[in-house]
Amino acid sequence: MTATVEEQFDQVVAHDRRIEPRDWMPEGYRKTMVRQISQHAHSEIIGMQPEGVWISSAPSLRRKAILLAKVQDEAGHGLYLYSAAETLGVDRSDLTNRLITGTQKYSSIFNYPTLTFADVGVIGWLVDGAAICNQVPLCRSSYGPYARAMVRICKEESFHQRQGYELLLTMMRGSQSQREMVQDATARWWWPSLMMFGPPDADSPNTAQSMRWRIKRHTNDELRQRFVDMTVPQADALGVTLPDPALRWNESRGAHDFGQPDWEEFKRVVGGDGPCNADRIAHRRAAQENGAWVREAAMAHAAKHPRFAPFSAPDQPDSGRPKVQSGGGSA
């Protein structure tokens, strides 16, 4: 009963229980969680852009409805994660500022362009497939609000991956040029997808501490291997070739051997020098600035029409229950 707060924290983590927002936590843990959750949130928000540009050019109403729903999900995932980050005492508008001023990063994958509609399918298949590999273990992350957000997100990612794969299957049944588009998009997205797991374990100094804190459950290389092993049979079924001459089944390891992505390119893209970095940030910044008057007007409206007087009149006894809103369903 006389354990220090630090010992209590260590015990909660060691017993695989969850740390909750108002618990004591080491400053390094809090900083790591804020950084990881907010960069994850930024990735979801920026991740709306590569596919969002195809909404108005989707080849059918069915594909447009699917793509709209998917991009809306990405926004939702970003908001779940900002919500989780805020439980650590950070302010959402401050996080947005850090994104649009470039002081916080997001996943390098979203700095590549989407050249054809096949890219939409390949993003669902490979990029969301890699995200699922990364995110499923995070459902057991030691920080409760993050783990719960990941549970919601993982439920929705499965739709993302399947719609992408189905899109590609449909194109592979189409014309020769459509099949070539799928092959071309697969070749362009393969290496950036492998980079999504982060640098090799030997160059990932934060991994060990994150695993001790049970923020991370597997190393970058373990997850990358798992992704490759899952994806190879999917590529075979689709009839596309993954662009790695070193890729082959290793009987003795019971896993695929594969080549390394260009880690110098990874560093350049993370550092801001990818094909679309400047566009992505400029677009997000414009949305923030162009929306400022809407946010201000909504606040002005709310101030003019307060729903609850500061002190309720005595002839309106407070039931202690939330008021039923029109159109909001029964409380």
Add this chain to the structure above:
Amino acid sequence: MSTPGQDANWPLYEVFVRGKRGLNHVHVGSLHAADPDMALHHARDLYTRRNEGVGIWVVRADEITASSPDERDPFFAPSGDKVYRHPTFYAIPDDVPHI
């Protein structure tokens, strides 16, 4: 709340969703909105895109009073030593049925 001339930050609302009839509302997360009506609509769009709810409560985060985890032991201590509140406290012979 908002400072004139500055970008207006919408306040934080906590969101509770009743998954289906027969269940309690459960806390699902939070969002920012200018007023409760907007919070309710945003909560619908954010937390019930796939029929996850039949009812939503929203409440401003700064209106919530919460127990503090630092005081967890003393705060909940009064229930710790009252084992007689549990049915297993009472020994009943094995041959007495339905009890």
